[in-house]
Amino acid sequence: MISNQILQNTIEGLKGIARVELCVMDVDGKEVAATMDMGNCSKPAVEFAASPADSQEIQGYQYFKIYDEQQLEYILVAGGTGEDVYMIGKMVAFQIQNLLVAYKERFDKDNFIKNLLLDNLLLVDIYSRSKKLHIQTDVPRVVMIVESAGGKDNNVLEIARTHFGSNSKDFITAVDESNVIVVKEFSETDTGKEIEKAARALETTLLKEGIRDVRIAYGTIVHEIKEVSRSYKEAKMALDVGKIFFDERDIIAYSELGIGRLIYQLPIPLCKMFIREIFGGKSPDDFDEETLTTIYKFFENSLNVSETSRQLFIHRNTLVYRLDKLQKSTGLDLRVFEDAITFKIALMVVKYMKYMETYEY
Known part of the structure; x- marks a missing residue:
């Protein structure tokens, strides 16, 4: 579900462009986000939600329905009448509806990656859900685990997501309260040096943001999505074994553990x-x-x-x-x-x- 703060930021930005007051309400007429007080629109919004119309002008305001997979999710109220306000309202409703789709897809992908890492999926589910979520199944990937002094509570998750940008091929998530997990895609020609370079770049970004005591561990490259959990387990072992036998290093690869990984078991x-x-x-x-x-x-x-x-x-x-x-x-x-x-x-x-x-x- 999209957060109220994101909705607030969205309609404030759109108001700055279109110069139209906006309010987003739930189907019960409760205000979710607004650029001004529109409390008197609550009752009409509830009545509008029960009507068959997708848009309607009521008492000097334009009302629009916003759906999430054909389920009514929000009521958008645009302050003012006329053709221009109606067009702006339709555009804002369309934008919010697209946001719902995007965030839902991101949420679905995040859940899928978490379950994939934890081996909670059947093989048939892995490939069927990958196809549905438009995730390639046969590309090289490596799992990195990022640990820091404050766990994942000190914005490491968001900093990592910002660092890797909007690249839909990489996944950044968390499966516990301590660490952030990066499932990063590489090309067929990339080697261990490129992986360490990517880990070092992430570490540099975190340090610049004031994150202390950063340690990054990563597994080996896997070429099938079903093997991602193996790379995750390797990264977990590398993190633990690294603390014991390579405590002076802040980045450690599973392939570098040597006899240490045998002793650890x-x-x-x-x-x-x-x-x-x-x-x-x-x-x-x-x-x-x-x-x-x-x-x-x-x-x-x-x-x-x-x-x-x-x-x-x-x-x-x-x-x-x-x-x-x-x-x-x-x-x-x-x-x-x-x-x-x-x-x-x-x-x-x-x-x-x-x-x-x-x-x-």
């Missing part, structure tokens, strides 16, 4: 068992700051001893000593690829468990 008891088996009663994050810095820098430099010692500003032998010390306490030699992989996964598992404990409480 592990049950906590299994994670605890893994840590106990590898480290006994200790945890890999119990090491002192110097040791942890050494470990992370060693991984960052792909297990290269010379480059790691150079970046840490220590002698090569000092780094070797630290790695030997770590091997004695854990039984893992980070210079050996298999041990390094085990240690790296353990660090990620501990980070995941900590996040989940914080999230639960």
